[in-house]
Amino acid sequence: MDERAVDGGAAWSRAEDFATLCELGARFVEGRVDSFPGWGADSTDEESDGVQDVLAALNRAGFLTLASGRGEPDREGADGRVERRRAFVLGFAGAGLVRRLRSLGDGLWVRDFEAREVGGEAIPVGTRGADVFMEVGSGAGGVELGIFEGAVGEGALKELEEKRYVVLAGMEWGEDEGFWAKLRAELSPG
Numbered sequence: 235m236d237e238r239a240v241d242g243g244a245a246w247s248r249a250e251d252f253a254t255l256c257e258l259g260a261r262f263v264e265g266r267v268d269s270f271p272g273w274g275a276d277s278t279d280e281e282s283d284g285v286q287d288v289l290a291a292l293n294r295a296g297f298l299t300l301a302s303g304r305g306e307p308d309r310e311g312a313d314g315r316v317e318r319r320r321a322f323v324l325g326f327a328g329a330g331l332v333r334r335l336r337s338l339g340d341g342l343w344v345r346d347f348e349a350r351e352v353g354g355e356a357i358p359v360g361t362r363g364a365d366v367f368m369e370v371g372s373g374a375g376g377v378e379l380g381i382f383e384g385a386v387g388e389g390a391l392k393e394l395e396e397k398r399y400v401v402l403a404g405m406e407w408g409e410d411e412g413f414w415a416k417l418r419a420e421l422s423p424g
Contacts, residue, residue: 249390303321304321315362320358323401342416402417
């Protein structure tokens, strides 16, 4: 038997603070918890392959990751159009961590919103030909909070509502390692 939680749902429902949510998020991306609120699978998808260590470090630093994607070199899609992708990660974090992430400099696009705020200007992180198939950067307005309602303890939900909804994206198309390396370096101990 591996280290997976027998009942990840129960672990989330017992969570009473933001720090516990972040630790459960880290364990989920490491494959040690078998569920994440709102996610229909028992593990991350292939877009997280190779960066689980950074996602876990983000969670343990106080950035509850909700979604991420890798920057990939341009490639021809099934329909013959060129697909392009930028690296990104989004989730919830406190204002102090947001300031720290903003200090990482050029090449990292950072937007943050109050937890229930809507609006903002999204940027594409996935295109197919001239069509945008994925974009990030606008306030989720409670949609992301909604996945935790009824799935986590009241104290954890209250603390989550006080956090910032944060979007980080690499500015270069097809650039992956620089984005994740910058985050990895910022979050490494010592």
